[in-house]
Structures are given as C-alpha cells and as structure tokens.
Amino acid sequence: VTHGDERIRAALREIGDAYIAARADPVSRAATRVRDAQRRRRIIRFGALGAAAALVVGAAFVGARVLPQREVAPTPMERDDSPTRDGPAAEIPVGGPPISLAVTDDGSLWVGLAEKSSIVALDGASGGRQSSVRTRFPAALLATDGRTVFYGNPEVNEVSQVEPDPVTASGYGYPATAMAAGGGRLVFSAGPGMGTGCGEGSCVHSVGLSRSGLTSDELVFAVGCCPISAVAVDDMYVWAAGGDGRGAGVVRTWLDGEEKHRVGLPEAPTDLALDGDTLWAALPKAKSVARITSIRDDRPRVQMMRTDVAVSRLAVGDRFVFGAGTDGVVVKVPRDGVGLCSVVANIGGELRDIAVVDGFVYVAATSRDAVVRLDEPH
Amino acid sequence: VSIDARVAWHRVSDDSLASSTADDERDSAVQALFVAHYDNLRRLAFILLGDADAAEEIVMDAFAKALSRWRIFKSVEAPAIYMRRMVINGCHTRHRRRKLEDNTLRLFQRRSERVAQWDADVSTSSLALWSAVKQLPMRQRTCVVLRYLDDLPESEIAAVMDVPLGTVKSQLSRARRRLAESLGPESFGGDKP
Numbered sequence: 001v002t003h004g005d006e007r008i009r010a011a012l013r014e015i016g017d018a019y020i021a022a023r024a025d026p027v028s029r030a031a032t033r034v035r036d037a038q039r040r041r042r043i044i045r046f047g048a049l050g051a052a053a054a055l056v057v058g059a060a061f062v063g064a065r066v067l068p069q070r071e072v073a074p075t076p077m078e079r080d081d082s083p084t085r086d087g088p089a090a091e092i093p094v095g096g097p098p099i100s101l102a103v104t105d106d107g108s109l110w111v112g113l114a115e116k117s118s119i120v121a122l123d124g125a126s127g128g129r130q131s132s133v134r135t136r137f138p139a140a141l142l143a144t145d146g147r148t149v150f151y152g153n154p155e156v157n158e159v160s161q162v163e164p165d166p167v168t169a170s171g172y173g174y175p176a177t178a179m180a181a182g183g184g185r186l187v188f189s190a191g192p193g194m195g196t197g198c199g200e201g202s203c204v205h206s207v208g209l210s211r212s213g214l215t216s217d218e219l220v221f222a223v224g225c226c227p228i229s230a231v232a233v234d235d236m237y238v239w240a241a242g243g244d245g246r247g248a249g250v251v252r253t254w255l256d257g258e259e260k261h262r263v264g265l266p267e268a269p270t271d272l273a274l275d276g277d278t279l280w281a282a283l284p285k286a287k288s289v290a291r292i293t294s295i296r297d298d299r300p301r302v303q304m305m306r307t308d309v310a311v312s313r314l315a316v317g318d319r320f321v322f323g324a325g326t327d328g329v330v331v332k333v334p335r336d337g338v339g340l341c342s343v344v345a346n347i348g349g350e351l352r353d354i355a356v357v358d359g360f361v362y363v364a365a366t367s368r369d370a371v372v373r374l375d376e377p378h
Numbered sequence: 379v380s381i382d383a384r385v386a387w388h389r390v391s392d393d394s395l396a397s398s399t400a401d402d403e404r405d406s407a408v409q410a411l412f413v414a415h416y417d418n419l420r421r422l423a424f425i426l427l428g429d430a431d432a433a434e435e436i437v438m439d440a441f442a443k444a445l446s447r448w449r450i451f452k453s454v455e456a457p458a459i460y461m462r463r464m465v466i467n468g469c470h471t472r473h474r475r476r477k478l479e480d481n482t483l484r485l486f487q488r489r490s491e492r493v494a495q496w497d498a499d500v501s502t503s504s505l506a507l508w509s510a511v512k513q514l515p516m517r518q519r520t521c522v523v524l525r526y527l528d529d530l531p532e533s534e535i536a537a538v539m540d541v542p543l544g545t546v547k548s549q550l551s552r553a554r555r556r557l558a559e560s561l562g563p564e565s566f567g568g569d570k571p
Binding site: 004005007008009010011012013014015016017018019020023 | 417420421422424425430434499500501503504505507508511522523526527529554557558
C-alpha cells in the first residue's frame with residue numbers, strides 16, 4: 001500500500017460519505033423512484049399495445065371498406081335440397097325465440113325461450129309438442145342429469161328445476177353463467193360481481209342431486225378460470241372452461257374441487273361437450289373446435305379442428321359432433337377426428353343451442369322463433 | 379385442417395401457490411439487497427459521474443430491473459456483483475450520453491445549463507483529487523473507484539467489470555500514473571516503500 005493509494009482512498013471516501021450524509025432519507029425517495037420506473041415501463045408497454053391495437057383496427061376497417069364482403073344468406077328451411085345438407089329439415093314453432101335445449105333420458109327435448117318464463121317439451125322422435133311448463137324466469141341455460149331438467153339465467157340469482165308436474169324450485173343466490181349436470185351433481189358458475197372470495201365468475205357451485213332433484217348439499221370452489229364460460233361434469237371430474245387476457249383453457253378438478261389441472265387453449269371455449277374420454281370445446285373466434293382426448297390421463301391430446309364458421313354450441317351425435325353459432329350454419333365434425341369438418345345446413349340468423357335426439361339434430365333458431373330439425377347424417 | 383398437440387395437464391393449485399411464494403421471495407430478496415447495498419451503490423455512481431440525481435436514478439433503475447427481471451436475476455450467483463455491474467453499465471451509458479450532449483452543445487455553440495446539485499463541505503485537496511479522478515477515462519475511473527472506494531480486490535473488480543484480471547491491473551497502474559502526473563508528486567505524495 002502506498003501513500004498515494006491511501007490518499008485516493010481517503011479523498012473518495014470523504015466525498016462519498018459527505019454525499020450520502022447530505023442526501024439522507026433514501027427509502028422514501030427510493031420507493032417513489034421504483035414506482036416511477038415501473039409506471040414508465042407500464043406506460044411504454046400499454047402505449048405499444050395501444051398502437052398495435054389501433055393499427056389492427058385501422059387495417060380491419062380499411063379491409064372491410066376495400067375488400068369484397070362475403071355474405072352468408074339464410075336459405076329457406078321448408079324444402080332445402082342443397083348438397084350440403086344430409087337430410088330434410090323441419091321447423092317446429094315454439095311460441096318464441098328458443099335459446100337453450102336439453103335432452104332427457106326419455107327422449108324429450110326441452111326448449112328454453114328467450115322472452116317467456118316457460119319451457120316447451122317436444123317429443124325428440126317426432127318433433128311433436130308435448131307440453132309447456134311455466135318457469136320462474138326465462139330459461140337461458142338448461143341442463144339435465146337425464147331425469148330432471150334444471151334451468152338458470154345469467155341475470156337471475158338462482159337456479160331452479162323443472163318437473164312436468166309439479167314444478168319445484170330452489171334458489172342458490174348466484175346467477176349461473178354456465179351450467180351442467182352429471183355424476184349426481186348440478187354444477188354451475190357464479191356470475192360476475194358475486195363476491196364469493198374466488199374472484200369474479202371464477203367459482204364452480206356444485207349441488208348434490210337426489211331422485212327428486214336439488215338437495216342442500218352444496219359446494220363452492222374456485223377453479224382459476226376468470227370468468228367461467230362453460231362447464232361439464234361426469235361421475236369423476238368437473239371441467240370448467242374460461243379465461244381472459246392472461247390465458248384461456250380448461251381446468252379439470254375432482255367433483256369436490258380438489259386437485260386442479262389445466263390445459264391451455266387459444267381462447268375461452270363457449271361450450272364443452274363430453275364424449276366418453278374426449279372433451280369437445282367450441283372456439284368461435286378461432287372458427288375451430290378443440291378435440292381434447294385422453295382427458296382423464298396426465299397427458300391429454302389437443303386436436304384443433306377448423307370449422308371455418310363460428311361454432312359456439314356443440315352436441316355429440318353417433319358419428320359426428322355438431323356445432324352451431326352466430327353464423328347461422330350447422331357443421332358436423334367427425335367424432336374420431338379423422339376427416340374434414342363440413343356444413344350440414346345453412347339456417348341463417350343466430351343459432352343459440354344445438355342438441356341430438358333419436359337420429360335428429362335440433363337447433364334453436366332464434367330469428368325464426370322455432371326449433372329446426374335436421375336428419376342426423378350417417 | 380387440424381393441428382395435433384400433445385399437452386400436459388398443468389397443476390393449477392401448485393403453480394398459483396408457487397407464483398405467490400415466488401413473489402414473496404422476490405420482494406424480500408430485493409428488499410434485503412436494497413438495505414445492504416443501496417448507499418454503497420449510489421456512492422459508487424455518484425463518484426463516477428459527479429451527478430447526485432443521476433446516481434440515484436441509475437441505482438433505482440438497477441433495482442427496478444432486478445424486480446422486473448427476477449426470473450433471470452434470481453439465478454445470478456453473486457447478486458451484489460451483478461447489481462454493481464448494472465450500476466456501472468448505467469453510469470457508462472449516462473456518461474456516453476452526456477459526452478454526446480456536450481459535443482452537441484459545443485457544435486451549436488450553446489452553453490450547458492447544468493447546475494451543481496451537490497455542495498457538501500469537503501476539503502479542497504479531496505475535491506482536487508476527485509476532480510483528477512473524473513478526468514480519467516471511464517474504464518480507469520471505474521477501476522479506481524471500485525478499488526479505493528469499495529475496497530474490492532482486483533479479482534472482484536474484474537468480475538464486476540467483466541474483464542480479465544490483467545486488464546484491471548494495467549488500468550489501475552495507468553490510472554495511478556495519470557493521477558500522480560496531474561496532481562504532482564508533492565500533492566499526490568508519491569509512493570512510499
């Protein structure tokens with residue numbers, strides 16, 4: 001060590017220590033600066049995102065103005081001999097716009113109406129009208145365990161059950177946004193804004209079912225989908241679909257809500273349909289359906305099948321899974337995942353739900369105030 | 379028409395648990411680092427740049443980066459060295475920009491409006507030596523400050539600056555010679571046996 005070394009050390013320390021002493025109170029200033037730095041980064045990131053979004057919107061606007069528009073014209077349903085349809089179609093008026101469908105084990109098709117507090121029961125084999133049951137509110141959602149029909153509405157804080165006679169009801173205090181029954185339980189999601197401690201619309205409510213319907217055995221558990229867009233249930237698992245900007249997918253959990261596992265999808269599915277060891281998910285924005293096989297294994301397989309139309313509701317048939325949505329088109333997707341998806345019928349308007357009964361495909365055609373029946377293709 | 383992908387169910391509960399633990403771990407680790415090194419780092423930046431506000435900004439930027447890039451930062455073996463390196467890089471960037479600003483001002487014959495931000499009562503001899511240190515090229519200056527202010531051994535200086543040990547030795551030697559030249563052997567004291 002030299003005298004010069006000591007001199008440098010002493011001088012630098014004297015200045016450094018004087019600086020620290022002169023500018024004390026670093027913590028509050030530090031906290032402010034960290035916040036400022038993080039805010040700056042956020043502003044830059046959101047600015048970049050905003051610019052990108054504006055660019056995309058601008059390009060879409062210009063594209064819409066410049067490019068020729070493709071129109072999907074509705075076709076008459078009384079006689080439609082177009083080669084895309086596999087069988088004759090029939091229209092069954094139900095007295096209002098149908099919005100939901102459910103099929104019970106006896107082959108009845110239950111139809112929920114948009115504007116009326118009643119559910120219409122049809123004979124699935126003939127399409128004939130059987131009865132009409134008054135409900136406490138319009139049945140926007142229908143689910144059945146095969147015996148009892150349950151209904152809910154995203155604007156009403158209860159789910160209820162229907163029996164042909166008498167009608168019984170039970171409220172649970174939460175508006176259901178998605179609903180399914182199976183495995184001795186009715187599962188439905190909490191609507192947004194219902195404080196349950198699980199975040200908005202991210203809870204599954206599971207209610208035990210007896211022979212007479214709903215019981216007081218109720219479970220509520222979070223599944224991490226925000227918000228839940230569709231649910232499915234069997235005698236082992238609950239599948240809840242949903243997602244937001246942070247990611248979308250399907251969460252699988254045991255019936256009691258334990259052990260949650262998730263598989264990612266490009267968007268929040270609008271419907272789930274169980275098909276043995278396969279789970280089908282409707283992805284309307286991607287104009288696709290996801291065929292998720294080996295769903296009870298640790299490593300399921302996800303097969304994205306392009307439908308070219310927006311499919312928001314699904315129903316499983318013998319050889320095909322049928323899809324319907326806002327494009328007014330019914331598509332069939334091969335159940336084994338081999339082959340192409342194809343159009344079955346172009347009905348027009350918005351198709352709110354789809355069901356398969358006894359070799360017929362039924363579609364809730366809201367714009368026609370009717371349920372449209374198609375032969376199930378073979 | 380279809381895309382196949384083999385995927386794995388992803389454990390949600392474990393992951394969300396892990397993420398909240400990771401957040402706690404990140405916050406407490408950076409907090410501990412802040413308490414232990416904040417003053418040393420801003421002193422280092424201040425001696426290098428001579429700008430009190432810039433020194434604090436650079437150090438806080440380094441901590442903000444540590445928070446936002448925690449996934450990278452947590453795998454760093456010696457966080458203190460990594461923080462020093464970030465601060466020194468920040469100082470070098472600021473120094474380069476300031477040189478550019480000064481050149482631009484000179485080019486357009488404008489006077490700098492930079493005002494003194496720190497006016498502490500220190501001895502004139504120390505200020506003279508610091509002024510001589512600030513005249514050193516940035517690399518030599520960094521070596522001197524790390525060696526004498528932070529008391530780091532040459533091997534650690536090499537790690538912080540990410541240069542070979544020989545470079546540190548030669549830079550320190552040149553810096554000492556230049557300081558002796560600029561301050562004069564009398565003022566600098568000369569080497570004692």
